[in-house]
Amino acid sequence: MPFKTATKVMKILNYNTAQAFAQPSVQGWLVVFVCGFLAVCLIGLLPCIAVWLIVKVLRRLPEPPLPDWDVTVLSTASIVLQVASVFGALLATVMVLDLMRRRRQTVRVPGHHPIIGDYEHSVFYKTWHAEPVLPTGKPVRLSASGSGPSETQAALWQQFTTRYEELLASATRSLLAEGHPLAGCESLTLAPNAITLTQDGQMHLSFEFATVPENFWESEADQPYPTAIFTPALELMRTEWLKPYG
Numbered sequence: 001m002p003f004k005t006a007t008k009v010m011k012i013l014n015y016n017t018a019q020a021f022a023q024p025s026v027q028g029w030l031v032v033f034v035c036g037f038l039a040v041c042l043i044g045l046l047p048c049i050a051v052w053l054i055v056k057v058l059r060r061l062p063e064p065p066l067p068d069w070d071v072t073v074l075s076t077a078s079i080v081l082q083v084a085s086v087f088g089a090l091l092a093t094v095m096v097l098d099l100m101r102r103r104r105q106t107v108r109v110p111g112h113h114p115i116i117g118d119y120e121h122s123v124f125y126k127t128w129h130a131e132p133v134l135p136t137g138k139p140v141r142l143s144a145s146g147s148g149p150s151e152t153q154a155a156l157w158q159q160f161t162t163r164y165e166e167l168l169a170s171a172t173r174s175l176l177a178e179g180h181p182l183a184g185c186e187s188l189t190l191a192p193n194a195i196t197l198t199q200d201g202q203m204h205l206s207f208e209f210a211t212v213p214e215n216f217w218e219s220e221a222d223q224p225y226p227t228a229i230f231t232p233a234l235e236l237m238r239t240e241w242l243k244p245y246g
Contacts, residue, residue: 035088035091036092037084040080040083107122107123109121111148113149113154115149115157116132116142116157117130117131117133119149127144127145128147128148129143130142130143130149134161134192140195141193142197144198145198145199153197157197160203171207171228172190174239175190175228176188176190181224181241182211186212186213188212190207190208191207201232202229204229205227205229207225207226207227225241227239
């Protein structure tokens with residue numbers, strides 16, 4: 001990988017690798033350009049010299065005739081240097097563009113809403129995230145699209161907290177219906193740990209759960225994920241035990 005090669009060269013030169021790849025800069029561009037340039041020179045020089053020697057040998061043979069190419073060490077070196085320059089420039093430019101994209105992904109603009117509370121706006125993904133407190137006193141991850149909570153989103157959240165016990169009981173009854181994956185445990189407690197407000201006004205809840213016995217599953221890879229979806233009017237649409245990813 002080019003970045004691994006660049007990192008090794010930086011270590012040899014005692015260069016601050018973390019600083020070079022922390023943010024786009026002319027210094028970082030030059031470092032990656034030099035690394036890409038040297039890599040092509042080292043890798044491409046031997047094949048070019050081999051081709052040059054083969055052409056020299058074939059020219060001494062009577063058959064078949066070869067085009068009158070002016071293949072010299074200088075011309076071969078010139079081609080290698082040109083290719084190395086182009087590759088180094090492309091590699092450094094791609095690195096800078098990738099760093100710019102990554103920095104945009106990490107930009108968070110803080111804000112405050114009188115109902116939701118403190119939140120952060122992810123500029124790149126055009127979403128906002130907050131951790132409001134449920135009526136139980138436990139914080140929950142809340143996310144939605146937009147630069148901040150809209151009036152509709154805030155109203156939906158306010159209705160949800162007002163009817164929290166009713167809505168949670170409805171989702172719990174549906175999730176614990178006969179045949180659910182945790183039917184074999186002695187007891188089960190569900191609690192929402194993430195809530196998403198979708199663009200069409202729905203509310204998606206993800207739950208965490210505690211079982212007795214605690215080690216009911218042999219591994220986390222086998223653990224299902226209980227979810228519930230409510231309509232914009234906070235009517236239970238459906239619940240589901242999602243299978244582990246992968």
